Amino acid sequence: MDRLTSMAVFVKAAETGSFASAGEALGMSSQLVGKHVRFLEERFGMRLISRTTRRQSLTEAGRAFYERSKAVLAEVEAAEALADSLQAVPRGKLRVNAPVSWGAYSLTPMLARYVRKYPEVSVDLTLTDRVVDLIDEGYEAVIRVVPIADSGLIARPLAPYRLVVCASPAYLAERGTPAVPEDLAEHECVGFAYWARPPDVDWEFKSAQGTHRVRLKSRFSINNGQALRAAAVEGAGIVLQPRDMLQEDLAAGRLVELLPGFEAPSLPMHLLYARDRRPTPKLRSFIDFVVETFGA
Missing domain, CATH: 3.40.190.10 (Periplasmic binding protein-like II)
Structure with a gap:
């Protein structure tokens, strides 16, 4: 069983006062609630809830574990909320590489507009006429003004x-x-x-x-x-x-x-970036901005 899930079930059982009430609140059977609690007790080698036919109550260890479990679950919830927010709002540093002349005269003015639109994104732009390795050199997006070989990267065509x-x-x-x-x-x-x-x-x-x-x-x-x-x-x-x-x-x-x-x-021009099922909002917003500005 998953420990975090079992901790959440245990906390709900402690707060509602019975396995049946906890199961009703969580949409599971009282027997499954009991399995989660027993999983934790066996894993940690201590009884967390004293149970009789009439009532149940937390043991001393159970009370301490309840408080710590609530704190852990709250931290997990906060981390998930942070991850969701990072997926929703473009933010963070974006590393970009482009050819010298095109980067200076065409891309830089666009980037000035981009950072005004997305104030939580900072851009680290490197201009070089050398063909860089996007993955090994840690760039998130590269613009190239050369024919593109099959590199395993996504290549979005831009205007020539x-x-x-x-x-x-x-x-x-x-x-x-x-x-x-x-x-x-x-x-x-x-x-x-x-x-x-x-x-x-x-x-x-x-x-x-x-x-x-x-x-x-x-x-x-x-x-x-x-x-x-x-x-x-x-x-x-x-x-x-x-x-x-x-x-x-x-x-x-x-x-x-x-x-x-x-x-x-x-000359053919492409925007290159790594394959990713869920690009970060900063990369997604940059791709959209570049394609809108320089698209074929």
Whole structure:
């Protein structure tokens, strides 16, 4: 028998004064009430209730055990209430990992809104272009801008990571403006070297005529999107970077979008998290917030 259940039955028997009354209150037979009490007596090697044909009363040990049992059951009830509340209200620390550029320019503003909506959640955000191990490194959610292999994690697709090709007015004044993707082969293109791959050597565009794949000529590669942006603004060459990151420079005229008749490449983006039959409210709320904001 379960000790906590037997303790609860014993407490009810002590409070009602009979096995029959306790059974009626608990929805069980008086015989089953007696079995629970005898289970405790045999387990602890002491009589808890003195029983005669006319009445029953607690022994000295029974009175002490009754008080302690009430306290234990109250603690259990409080723990269950706490667990229920934790399942109902998002709270606690949430560890998230995301790529550097996208995390800085897109995810961080969303997180500012998220923590305002859920004031009992704190977020520990790590930005890195390295592919992290969600389980081993203790993250609850990871956003990845790479094709996803079968990892045993749940992968929620998000809107593709949109890129734009652009350069500074000064660079274009000196070198000319490419009209078609094939013209890029004659330009300086600043490559992006990141996590598990070498610098870009080919860029791919699409148009009504099909796919255009261009082999780049680049003397300059950088592993950070913000540094690539700075290089482009200073006229180092043509870059292919996220539209979100370059939007202000494009609006201000510091950069000029190129090849308007051709669709720049985009990258698949996913939100990853571990399989769990009952995700915590903080993780569930974060997943919903991300999908609502960046969903496909």
